[in-house]
Amino acid sequence: MFKVQRMSKLLIAASKDQLDPIVRELYRHNVFHIEDFVEQNAEGFDGLKIGKPMENAPETSTELLRVRSLSNTMGIKADSVEKEALQSAGSLHKSIGEELPAIEKEVAALVSKRNELESKARECEQKIQELSPFTSFPYDLSLLSGYDDFSVVAGHIPHDVKLPVDCEEFFAENSEGNLYIAVFKKSGQKEVEDFLSGNGFQSLPIPKECGDALGRINSYTHEKNSLEKETGEINEQIAALKSKHASYLVACDELLTADVERAEAPLRFATTEQTFVAEGWVPTDKAKSLVKDLESVTGGKVFVTEEEIDYDKDSVPIEYDNPDFSKPSEVLMDIYSRPQYNEFDPTLLVAIVFPIFFGFILGDIAYGLILLIVSVWLRKYLKDSIAGNQLLDVLRNASIMSIIFGVIFSEFLGFACPWEPFFISRHFHIGATEATGGGPDAIILLIISAWIGILHITLGRSIHIRNTCIQMHPGKHRSKVIFAQLGWIMVMWGILFLIWTIAAIPLMPDLTAGPMVTGFNVFAFIGALLIVAGIIGIGLDSALELMELTTIISHVLSYTRLAAVGLSSVAIAAVVNFISIGMMIEPAFADFGLMSFVMIIAGIFVFLIGHILNTALGLLSGGLHSIRLHYVEFFTKFYQGGGKKYEPFGIIRKFTEE
């Protein structure tokens, strides 16, 4: 909690004949994050070279390619295959040699038949396209070809023409683009071509067919339909094969992927002629059992040692260590950046504060319920996306907070609930004919949100001090950084003290009547002192940072968005209610007539669309503004990030077992 998982850096060395059992064991444990070996000619690295893949690697890769190509042909995706009983690796390996070729053969025969049918259907389609301009030609199409001494031209022409040579002509005005056909002596070819090109003639290929065009088109259409029917039947057969073999193929894919990854693991190790060295990271609490298992599979012929972490040189892979409740919020951290190894991990804080901010902004029972239902319903479609599920969990938590705040604010789709709001009202009386109260408690809301900002920022600065204490060596520089961070807090609270002595603000201490010493309010004096001391602290660390002093005010005021955006969302809901009910449905009922039905339906439509849009807007503004307050206002106070993701060697098996 508040810390990422502790990591140990392991160095594994053994002779090459132990490579296979060691790699298998590392893969099975799925905890070893391999540090890739980079060949370097530096001293101390003499004779170390990148390893070679294991002997079976090429064959396994080829098999994997075959399986994947088969899966692609049948459109099988691992995500959409239902999980069944785990298949054992041994029996799968055996069956890959026998069963896979049979499936391949069956699928290949069907696919080639389908390709043949599809190509025939395309041919028919082309013939139909060629024939369709000739439907207005009432004679046998065989008359248009097969002459030794005559030429035939056919095509579209804007208007009827008379060729300047002896010829037989046909012109059909009714057809699209006007069909023109002419038969003439070959000697006049050039003359005819010149004449026709001057008259906007567009030539068409002459179909090599017997019989009339319409008859031929009907025959080809019939043929094409029967081909398409046959293709459909073959598709059905492929689909049947897909459902029969899907779970087997995804299991093969998983098994072979694992085999290939294992076979190629030595490419990431350093090797000599007889030995190999693997370096990597393991969560400290899992290191012992891994070492024990490695020793047991090799019969003790392995050397494993834990290396000391050099924080300047090593970049430790980062794995979160959070309670279940805050795990979904890791996705929000990943969007920004993973923490560094010795840094404070604020995931738990985000998991608690983000939903509260969201609920504060979108505090409405109905909107909360809608988002809760959406977050549960969408799970059906995001079964295998870890990040997607995490986001949905975050949305679920946020919408629950939205419902809770909805109860506090007494809001349901912008309407008031039967009970009075607790402490704060956000109700707008838009369109109310008589005054029913003083509108929302905007000022109180703004002050509460400013308070949230003050405390959140103070917390952020305090965490920076904690980080400094842990990460930096004791000394002058560390003291300066700590004093600077204290300085930021002091300036902020100093300004607050000054404000409190000047004006009495609701929900804030009233120091206007503080004890006076030599004509000055003591608290004003304390405030001024805090500001001066703070400025000195910041300036001692970095004078340039003093330019940022104004951000103290702007960042605190930035938190007022919690109130402002929330109020705007309520205002939109109130306006939608007023337009749909106050302006459309109620008047329609008051003076009921034929038009009333139209008005009522239009009113319901406006009501639904308005609230759907407001829900979407609420989700967007609630989520974006809450997370932005974390990213911009909170994280910038202490968070460095930039941690490397922990990616252990191995996979989580879904369909197979060793």
Add this chain to the structure above:
Amino acid sequence: MVVEGMTVEVAQASAVGFKAIGAGLAVGLAGMGTGLAQLGIGGAAVGATAENKEMFGLALLFTVIPETVVIFGLVVALLLLFT
């Protein structure tokens, strides 16, 4: 400015009207400012994210930074309307 014949009620109503105009201007002008600022950032952010998906977090961060301006406008409007 003194307008002859103006009753207290009319003056109060005018004050409410001017407040509403002020609130509208505060939100509208601040919104335009934010929009102008987000115009360039948003375009660049989308481009950067298209090139490298890992940029999404940072790109989102840059895009939402100018939103503070419109929030300040909204806060000013709320103060005008409800004090």
